[in-house]
Amino acid sequence: MMELTGKSVCKGTAMGPVLVIDKRDFVVKRRKIQDAGAELERLERAVELSGEQLQALYEKARAEVGEARAAIFEVHQMLLEDEDYQNAIHRIIENEMVNAEFAAALTGDHFSEMFAGMDDEYMKARAADIRDVSNRLVQNLQGNAGEKTVISGPVIIVADDLTPSETVQMDKDKILAFATVQGSSQSHTAILARMMNIPALVGVPMELDQLKNGMTAIVDGGTGRMILNPSPEQCRQAEARIREEREQEMLLNCLRGKATVTRSGRCVHLYANIGNVSDMGHVLENDAEGIGLFRSEFLYLGRQALPSEEEQFAAYRQVLQMMADKKVIIRTLDIGADKQAEYLQLGKEENPAMGYRAIRICLRQPQIFRTQLRALMRAAVYGNLAVMYPMIISTQEIKKIHKIVESVGQELKDSGIPYRIPEQGIMIETPAAVMISEELAQLTDFFSIGTNDLTQYTLAIDRQNEKLDDFYDARHPAVLRMIKMTVDSAHRHGKWVGICGELGADLQLTEEFVRMGVDELSVSPAMILKLRKRIREIL
Ligand code: PEP
Ligand code: MG
Secondary structure, eight states, X not given: OEEEEOEEEEOOEEEEEEEEEOGGGOOOOOOBOSOHHHHHHHHHHHHHHHHHHHXXXXXXXXXXXXXXXXXXXXXXXXXXXXXHHHHHHHHHHHXXXXXXXXXXXXXXXXXXXXXXXXXXXXXXXXXXHHHHHHHHHHHHHTTOTTOOOOOOSSEEEEESOOOHHHHHHSOGGGEXXXXXXXXXXXXXXXXXXXXXXXXXXXXXXXOGGGOOTTOEEEEETTTTEEEESOOHHHHHHHHHHHHHXXXXXXXXXXXXXXXXXXXXXXXXXXXXXXXXXXXXXXXXXXXXXXXXXXXXXXXXXXXXXXXXXXXXXXXXXXXXXXXXXXXXXXXXXXXXXXXXXXXXXXXXXXXXXXXXXXXXXXXHSHHHHHHHHHHHHXXXXXXXXXXXXXXXXXXXXXXXXXXXXXXXXXXXXXXXXXXXXOEEEEEEOSHHHHHTHHHHHTTOSEEEEOXXXXXXXXXXXOTTOGGGTTTOOTTOHHHHHHHHHHHHHHHHTTOEEEEOSGGGGOXXXXXXXXXXXXXXXXXXXXXXXXXXXXXXXXX
16 A cells, blocks of 8 residues: 555545556657758648647547637647747757757757746646647657557546646546646646546656556545555545545536526526636536636735736636636736735735725726736637726726726727727625715626625624624625615616625525525635525525
8 A cells, every 4th residue: 555645636536447657758869860851841741740630639629628628729739830939940950950859859848948937827837738739749750649548447547747638638438537746736637637527636746667557546636645555444435435425416516507597587697706717627617607706916916026917918818718708707906905915015004904905006006007907908808808896985986997997998909909898897895885886886887796895894893803703794684785785776777786705605695695686696616506506496
């Protein structure tokens, strides 16, 4: 028995025989050539073939996991055809008079190292994509491409790393779990694993040559543990866990793809809250109908400087593409109070929850706001984006915001940069906003009620103060009446209204919210199916 611990990228338990995919035998030899022209021709044919294979993979993935997730193979096609990448291979062949596979492998290594060394998590994760593209090209040059791993029965795939194209080519009905030595939880392989809902671990410290095909393993996606050659008792425990998970999944899984509709036929939009692109796996896994709150400030935290426009654009675009044409509501920067970034030098405040935070910072430091709006408006071209503004207390604020949005749009237009002005809503999280919701509704496309802050400001209870936990009553009648008032104001002006605070996931209040006329609930991904079940049982 051997127990190893890695990082879980997809929950669940699996037990079965191991299939080791050892790619270390894959060595590319350097060979001197005489005719660079002939070698370039050989390269051109392999590039063409690789392009065709990627197109076929794109079609297959599109049919199996949807347009948005298949887009990775379009990215691979773009990388393959990238001028810098192609020129680098050409230069090595011509200058060093070496074989094309060696030049392609070397270039792939250089480019993937370059990406892996970048600070941006998204760019870092692209290193695996470059490696994937180069390996394909090399295999095509060697004449052994298109060979996919043949899997005969249900197995636990064990590998040093898995590329997205390897993953999508596998017959997923025969895969019990994945466990890899390398791999990031943001990689497309991890996303695909989550998409397929297959228990998966990365970063498992295994020696592949000590593993044998057919040996039994247990993968525990809950704890990140992998047990090789488990004891009979460990097998019994794993079997019991698998049974339990199946029962629970079966109960909820049957709701995937089903409409979120009450017994009398009222539709409620069920969206997910996220803080980062890496949460998207969870969103897809739980069949969210959209993103109701992307807390964009998480992109600004835990770093030394503001995120650039490009960095933000890449993150927003990725979420939009992954959601295809489903709605994605991104909240503009809500920093301050408990969410501090040293580099902004916001300073200590006596009363931070009521202080310099959220939209107040954006209106006082418009350059920060404009950069985010540029990224958002550029990303809007790639999907169904809506933005919302936090901590609004007046109509003047909305008017100021709209002016800034207009001027940012003009700036993008003048520079010939593609953009779109998204649907714009506001968060209702102050009693002031509730009291003037009638006026606010006339200036905005939708409301999203932030009950976490609305409760703190209504009850005068600092949500950060654990001594006040017993007093913090989110179901307080004052809060519930404010929600009702907000819904009525929005509806009187033909606007929709959602709840994105934690209260939205309170199953005991679901019926009351639906009766009030709430149009959308945005909750943590793990709550989606539980809420769908509840909504389908009521009214
Ligand atoms: C809220 O206040 O309810 C909300 C959703 O925003 P946050 O929790 O990020 O303040
Ligand atoms: Mg809030």
